[in-house]
Amino acid sequence: MSEFFTETIVISILAAMVRIGAPLILAAIGELIAERAGVINLGVEGMMLMGCFLGFFVTFETGSILAGIGAAMVGAMLMSLIMAFMAITLRLEQFVTGLALNLLASGLTLFWFRSLLKTIGSTQPNIDLLEKAPIPFLSDIPYLGIIVFSHNWLVYLAILSVPICSFFLYKTKYGLELRCLGENPRAIDMKGLSVAKRQYLAVLFGGMMAGLAGAFISVGSSIRFVPEMTAGRGWLAIVIVIAGNWQPKWILVAALVFAFLEAFQMHVQAVGINFPYQILLALPYVVAVIALMHRRARSRAPASLGVAYSRGS
Amino acid sequence: MNWAKIRLERRDEVTWAWRLFCFLVAILGTLLVTGVLISTAGKEPIEAFKELFIGAFFGIDSIVETLVRATPLILTGLAAVVAFRAKIWSIGQEGQLVLGAIAAYWASIVFEGLPRIIVLSGVICLGFVGGALLGVFCGWLKARYRVDEIISTVMFNYAIFYLLTYLLSGPWQPPGDFYVQSAPVIEKALLPNLLQDTRLHGGLFIAIVVAIIVYILIKRTALGYEIRAFGSNPIASSFKGIKPTRMLVVVMLISGGIAGLAGTSELLGVHGRLNTDIAAGAGYTGIIVALIGGLTPLGTVIAAVLFGAMVNGGFMMQVVTGVPKSMVFAMQAITLLFFLCSTLMSQYRIKRVTEDV
Structure with missing residues (x-):
């Protein structure tokens, strides 16, 4: 009996880990592409929050989850367009712009939440969740079926994004150009290729992925929107890129480690073990700092990360 | 084919008239964008701005309240000035503020039996130490392990907030109390009022x-x-x-300590007890304030008063026009974005690139 109970719990934690890991993977892969192009986008948190709100709001208004997810991606991309313009065209300090975008999203989503989503009586506005889509046959595999193949399609997309990103970076011409951008943008420029265009596209892609990640947090896992719902996951995505040493496969591992911590925390709370859950909630952030203390972790950092390219100097 | 068709050229000299013009353009841009955003919620922007202004500056009560709102922003802004001047990008003022408040509250419990002057100075000192400890820790992480200070400070902002909620729903929650807050701070430890019958408190003096x-x-x-x-x-x-390690530790000690004082002043001057609203974003807003203030102490104080006015006016705006006061936070971020562009604009002239290089 107790053995069965333990087994159920372990499977449940691991399944939750994959589900919680999905938005982290999506946002981190997006950030990886932007950073490989040499732009450090610290506005991920804000872009995720914007995606999170728009995903919920548009789904609530139109009844279509797809419309919600689309709106989340477009909204976050618009924010990343500001990021790209300030960082690439105007060459302003990238960290300040990212920070401003986070504050903008934080204020704006709260403002829209309060003014557009009126609570009717005592009921909060809520939506139907994105449905689970277990993959035929694969979901029947013992253990693995429940842990990996019984989620909604956004989770599969997140997992697939890792090999796709890896293929793009290491096996295609555009991937090579992108990696070169972060290391030595002058080389790209000398070849007569546009540095700015490629960086814009990379940052916009990062924004789109952050929006998708945000949408996952609302329509993919909750029937309600709560202000500040992303709760630092965008920042964790940035940590994951560093801890994953700017390589897709290690980013996947790092994302799952953080997701495991959160899944574990949820189950401790649910099972009712008498331990202050706030300490467990703080754990991912403390682990993040410890993860960054390893010197070896930074060996693959793009050489001109965060440095705006200027032809003159 | 050139992607970016504009090129910036540095101006030889920047006249103050041009600088003022750029600044006005930034303010206009902020109002315009904010106005559009307010109308997305089906509200009247002009009306909202009018109430915001009245709520911030009309009458002695409004001005006092504006100063009360500005006090934490002055301190967190100064914390950012010290760090940013050394190009240490600490954005941990929010967490340092909270840890300062936690340390100050703890001190108020420990020093309970002592005379008032000792209690008050002890509490303020520990508030400084609380914030400074967190700052120094992040500085040391950067010096010793090359942990990026932007990331580490943000991570601790979240971690410290969970520590606060733990303390307030466990050890420091009064028995039988339902709310997530501590018992009131002892009378002796509270900051004296500067103006009778108002909320203006000694924190402004400290700031x-x-x-x-x-x-x-x-x-x-x-x-x-x-x-x-x-x-x-x-x-x-x-x-x-000049040793980098020493600089990182010393600068983060001062910067963190000042942010800790912001928490102390909010605890002992405004809230009177520890709760989860103790920071209310003042740490992050302080960074905007410092940048708009040109990383100078005087500029920061002026910017903090203006931003305090925005927050204070936001209440009037919400009550009269129904525009949620959270709009103010979005407006502050938009101000920063436009301000960054206008600062750049004031230094450069924009030239169109005609030839394809």
Whole structure:
């Protein structure tokens, strides 16, 4: 009996880990592409929050989850367009712009939440969740079926994004150009290729992925929107890129480690073990700092990360 | 084919009239964008701005309240000034503020039996130490393990907030109390009022004193010179014998301590007990304030008062026009974005690139 109970719990934690890991993977892969192009986008948190709100709001208004997810991606991309313009065209300090975008999203989503989503009586506005889509046959595999193949399609997309990103970076011409951008943008420029265009596209892609990640947090896992719902996951995505040493496969591992911590925390709370859950909630952030203390972790950092390219100097 | 069709050229000299023009353009842009956003919620922007202004500046009560709102922003802004001058990108003011408040509250419990003057100075000192400890820790992580200070400070902002909620729903929650808050701070530890029958408290005095100290520190002392040298070129300054490790620790100690004082002043001057609204974003807003204030103490104080006015006016705006006061936070971020662009614009002239290079 107790053995069965333990087994159920372990499977449940691991399944939750994959589900919680999905938005982290999506946002981190997006950030990886932007950073490989040499732009450090610290506005991920804000872009995720914007995606999170728009995903919920548009789904609530139109009844279509797809419309919600689309709106989340477009909204976050618009924010990343500001990021790209300030960082690439105007060459302003990238960290300040990212920070401003986070504050903008934080204020704006709260403002829209309060003014557009009126609570009717005592009921909060809520939506139907994105449905689970277990993959035929694969979901029947013992253990693995429940842990990996019984989620909604956004989770599969997140997992697939890792090999796709890896293929793009290491096996295609555009991937090579992108990696070169972060290391030595002058080389790209000398070849007569546009540095700015490629960086814009990379940052916009990062924004789109952050929006998708945000949408996952609302329509993919909750029937309600709560202000500040992303709760630092965008920042964790940035940590994951560093801890994953700017390589897709290690980013996947790092994302799952953080997701495991959160899944574990949820189950401790649910099972009712008498331990202050706030300490467990703080754990991912403390682990993040410890993860960054390893010197070896930074060996693959793009050489001109965060440095705006200027032809003159 | 050239993707970016505009090129910026540095101006030889920047006249103050041009600078003022750029600044006005930034304000206009902010109002325009904010106005559009307000109308997305089906509200009247002009009406909202009018109430915001009235709520912030009309009548002695409004002005006092604006100063109360500005007090934490002055301190967190100054904390950012000290760090940013050394080009240490600490955005941990929010967490340092909270840890300062936690330390101050703890001190108020420990020093309970002592005379008032000792209690008050002890509490303020520990508030400084609380914030400073967190700052120094992040500085040390950067110096010893090269952990990026932006990331580490943000991570601790979240971690410290969970520590606060733990304390307030466990050890420091009064028995039988339902709310997530501590018992009131003992009377002796509260900051004195500066103006009778208003909320104006001693925290403003602390903030002004700190602003003066920071001014002297940066402009007149050897340490201030080292901070500026380190900020402009850490490699060159290391040849002058300025050790990066020492700079990181010292700067983060001062910066964190000042942010801790912001928490102390909010705890002992405004809230009177520890709750989860103790920071209310003041740490992050302080960064905007510092940047708009041009990283100078005087500019920061002025910007903090203006931003305090926005927050205060936001209440009037919400009550009269129904525009949620959270709009103010979005407006502050938009102000920063436009301000960054206008600062750049004031230094450069924009030229269209016609030839394809």
